[in-house]
Amino acid sequence: MRRTRTACAAVPSIAANVSELTAATFALYFLPLAVIVLIYTLRRRRAESRYRQALVEAVEAGLTEPVSLHPVIDAAICVGSAGCVDACPEQALGIIGGKAQLISPAACIGHGACADACPVSAITLVFGSERRGVDIPMVNPDFETNIPGIFIAGELGGMGLIRKASEQGRQAIKSIARRPRSSAPLDVVIVGAGPAGLAAALGATELKLRYLVIDQEPDLGGAIFHFPRNKIAMTAPVDLPIIGRVEFSEVSKETLLAFWQDVVARTGLQISFGTRMDRLSQADGSFRIETNADVLHAGSVLLAIGRRGTPRKLEVPGEELSKVVYRLIDAEQYRGQRVLVVGGGDSAIEAALACAAEPGTTVTVAYRGEAFSRLKGKNRELIEAAGAAGRVDVRMKAETQRILPDAVELLVDGTPLTIGNDAVIVQAGGILPTTLLRDLGVTVETMYGTA
Numbered sequence: 001m002r003r004t005r006t007a008c009a010a011v012p013s014i015a016a017n018v019s020e021l022t023a024a025t026f027a028l029y030f031l032p033l034a035v036i037v038l039i040y041t042l043r044r045r046r047a048e049s050r051y052r053q054a055l056v057e058a059v060e061a062g063l064t065e066p067v068s069l070h071p072v073i074d075a076a077i078c079v080g081s082a083g084c085v086d087a088c089p090e091q092a093l094g095i096i097g098g099k100a101q102l103i104s105p106a107a108c109i110g111h112g113a114c115a116d117a118c119p120v121s122a123i124t125l126v127f128g129s130e131r132r133g134v135d136i137p138m139v140n141p142d143f144e145t146n147i148p149g150i151f152i153a154g155e156l157g158g159m160g161l162i163r164k165a166s167e168q169g170r171q172a173i174k175s176i177a178r179r180p181r182s183s184a185p186l187d188v189v190i191v192g193a194g195p196a197g198l199a200a201a202l203g204a205t206e207l208k209l210r211y212l213v214i215d216q217e218p219d220l221g222g223a224i225f226h227f228p229r230n231k232i233a234m235t236a237p238v239d240l241p242i243i244g245r246v247e248f249s250e251v252s253k254e255t256l257l258a259f260w261q262d263v264v265a266r267t268g269l270q271i272s273f274g275t276r277m278d279r280l281s282q283a284d285g286s287f288r289i290e291t292n293a294d295v296l297h298a299g300s301v302l303l304a305i306g307r308r309g310t311p312r313k314l315e316v317p318g319e320e321l322s323k324v325v326y327r328l329i330d331a332e333q334y335r336g337q338r339v340l341v342v343g344g345g346d347s348a349i350e351a352a353l354a355c356a357a358e359p360g361t362t363v364t365v366a367y368r369g370e371a372f373s374r375l376k377g378k379n380r381e382l383i384e385a386a387g388a389a390g391r392v393d394v395r396m397k398a399e400t401q402r403i404l405p406d407a408v409e410l411l412v413d414g415t416p417l418t419i420g421n422d423a424v425i426v427q428a429g430g431i432l433p434t435t436l437l438r439d440l441g442v443t444v445e446t447m448y449g450t451a
Contacts, residue, residue, distance in 0.1 A: 044095070047094070047095065048094070048095060048096055048097075050094070051094025051096050051101070051103050052094075052096060052103075054091075054094060054103045055094070055096070055101070055103040055104075058103065058104050058105065058106065063104065063105065063106035063107075063371060063372075063373050063380075064105050064106070064373070065106060065129060065131065065132050065373050065374070066102070066105045066106065066108045066129060069110030069112065069125050069126070069127055069158055070092075070102065070105065070108040070110055070125065070126065071084070071093070071102060071108070071112075071114050071115060071123045071124070071125055071126075072102075072123070072124050072125075072126050072449065073099065073100045073102070073122055073123055074122045074123075074124070075099045075122075077120050077121070077122035078099045078100050078118075078120070078122040079119070079120055079122075080095050080098040080099055080100065081118075081119055081120075082095050082100070083117040083118060083119055084100050084114035084115075084117050084118050084123060085100065085114075086117065087113040087114050087116065087117035088108075088113060088114050089113075090104070090108060090376070090377055091104065091107065091377070092104045092105065092107040092108040092377075093114055100114075100118075100122070100123070104377065106373050106374065106375060106377075106380075107376060107377035107380075110125070110161065112125050112164070126447070126449050127158055127447035127449075128446070128447040128448045128449055129448065129449045130448055130449055132448075133446040133447060133448050134158070134446065134447050135444050135445070135446050135447075136157065136158050136444070136445055136446075136447050137152050137156065137157060137434075137437050137442050137443065137444050138442075138443040138444070138445055139151070139152050139157060142171075142172070142175035143168060143171060143172040143175060144175060145442045145443065146441070146442060146443045147282075147440060147441050147442055149179070149282075149286075149287060149299065149300045149301065150280075150287075150300070150301050150440065150442060151172045151175065151176060151300060151301070151302045151303065152302075152303045152304075152442075153165065153168035153169045153171075153172040153196040153197075153200065153302060153303075153304050154168055154169060154192070154194060154195065154196025154197070154304045154305075154306070155194070155196070155305075155306045156303055156305050156306065156433070162195045162238065163237070163238045165194065165195040165196040165199075165304075166195045166196060166198075166238045166239075166240060167199070167238070167239070168196055169195065169196035169197060169198070169199035169200035169203070169302070169304055170199045170200065170202075170203050170239070170240070170241055172196075172200060172302055173188070173190075173199075173200040173203035173204050173207065173209070173241075173302065174203060174207070176188050176204075176209070176300045176302065177203075177204075177207045177209055179299065179300060182285055182286045182298075182299030183284075183285070183286070184286035184287070184297040184298050184299045185210065185296075185297055185298075186210045186211060186212055186296060186297065186298035186299070187204075187209040187210045187211060187298065187299050187300065188204060188209060188210075188211045188298055188299065188300040188301065188302055189211070189212055189213075189214060189287070189289050189296050189298040189300075189301050189302070190204070190211060190212070190213040190214070190302045190304055191213075191214055191215075191277050191289075191301065191302065191303050191304060191305055192213075192215055192303065192304035192305040192306070193213050193215035193217070193220060193271055193273070193304075194304060194305075194306060195238075196304035197213055197215070197302070197304035198213075198260060198263070198264075198269070199238075199240055199241065200213075200302055200304060201213045201269045201270070201271070202240055202241040202242050202243065202263070202267065202269070203241040205241070205242060205267055205268075205269065206241040211270060212270050212271075212272060212296065212298075213269065213270060213271040213272065214271075214272045214275040214276075214277060214289075214291060214296075215271065215272070215273055215274075215275065216274065216275065216276035216277075217273065217274070218273055218274050219273060220257060220260055220261055220264065220271075220273070240263075242267055243263060243267075246259070272293070274293075275291045275292065275293050275294075276291060276292045277289055277290070277291055278290050278291060278292060280301060280436075280440055283297075285299075286298060287299070287300070287301050289301065305433065311326035311327070311426065311428075311429075311430050311431075312426075312428045312430055312431055313326075313426065313428075314342065314400050314428065316400055316401060316402055316403060317402045317403065318402050318403030318404055319426075321403055321405065321424075323403075323405075323421075323422065323423045323424060324403060324423075324424045324426060325423075325424070325425055325426070326425075326426050326427070327347075327425075327427075328347075328351040328354060328355070328425055328427075331351070331354035331355045331357065331358050331361075332358060334355045334358060334361055334422075334423055335358040335359060335360060335361055336358075336359070336360035336361060337360075337361055337422040337423050338361075338362050338364075338419070338420050338421050338422045338423070339352075339355045339361060339362070339363045339364070339421075339422065339423045339424075339425065340363075340364050340365075340366060340408050340419070340421050340423070340424045340425070341355070341363060341364070341365050341366070341424075341425045341427060342365075342366050342367075342400055342424065342425070342426045342427065342428055343365075343367060343426065343427035343428045343429070344365075344367035344368070344369050344372050344373075344374060344375070345374045345375070345427060345429065346374070346375055346376055346379050347427045348365065348367070348425075348427035348428075349365070349372070349375060349379045349380075349382070349383045350379060351425050351427055352365045352383065352386075352392055353379075353382055353383065353386060353392070355425075356386055356391045356392050362393075363391070363392045363393065364392070364393040364394075364395060364419060364421075365383070365392055365393070365395065366395050366398035366399075366400055366410055366412075367394075367395070367396055367397075367398060368397065368398060368399055369396065369397070370397055371396070395410065395412050395417075396412075396413075397412065397413040398410050398411070398412045398413075398417075399411045400424075401416075403421075403424055404421075406420060406421065406422070407419065407420055407421050408421040408424065
């Protein structure tokens, strides 16, 4: 009996010890975990609040239309990992309700890092939207159009980013190298000496193709050549044939052009500047390329031209005056002048900011829209700050009515306004070369939010 009583007396003691051990284990392992979960939940809630606010601000400002290739998220697949959010340097994406969402559509520049970062492939990159269509020539995975032998790479195909345009040029030339050789003197004529064309030329040199690059501009760089002085032109590393990986991050137009000039000098790229393609036709199993200087024959043609095409004009009285130009090369030439910049895209705003930085220069921006819906986030912040500081006079819902030798007549929200003026820079976009493509028989589709 004594032993039984002793054993029974020990039971509460053991139970107490077990209870103490369980409490200690909980405190040691589960309490920190609960704290971590709590902190994570609070952070996600605060972040979602910011994302919702950013979305509201975008809607209120009318900044709901993406300007380029952009992501569409399949909510049924998205797991809310936020990998896409972390990968987006423009902060165009956020997590709302546990799902990724494009919260600042106008800030997206189409580099596609979000799609690469998605762990479940819930993101599709598309062109255009339900409200705004984008003309895109159709190409297959080898960058060949529906016309065998005609290839497209770079901005014309919707890829304006330097890194992606260069990569497309590199891949397109590989596809061309796999085609059967024709009897034409050249294997390929590359039209355009921008990033896509230059990368293609390097690839053609590496693969020992007979090639020639032609460009209507008098100097190197394609669209880059026409960037304003000191414009940041490249923000991501790029892999180039022969050269290897180029680790540029934030680089000015001048530095980038100097790099390309050095590449051309070292590799001996075959480029004919000041040579404009006037006509392209098929003849005897190859292509006949008529230029302002000569007639070329090649087995393939790679179109690496931009989407600007012919600059869009205002079609107003006085536009023929010599003070009217359609691109800004050097803001310094407008020092001390009264400048009107017409347009609301990135090129227009960058031109306005560059001119406003010159001593004694007064700048007015005239844009027909109600909001800068096509601007990169950084440019939007800069122009808003310049307007608030009085360095740039921003006029929304403004139409240019007439250009005079020393003034410009505007219609601002229905009210006539005349301002003194010495120079007009028109940045109203360009007429896309879709006519050229359709004349060739290349299929061009207007994309409304489709891949």
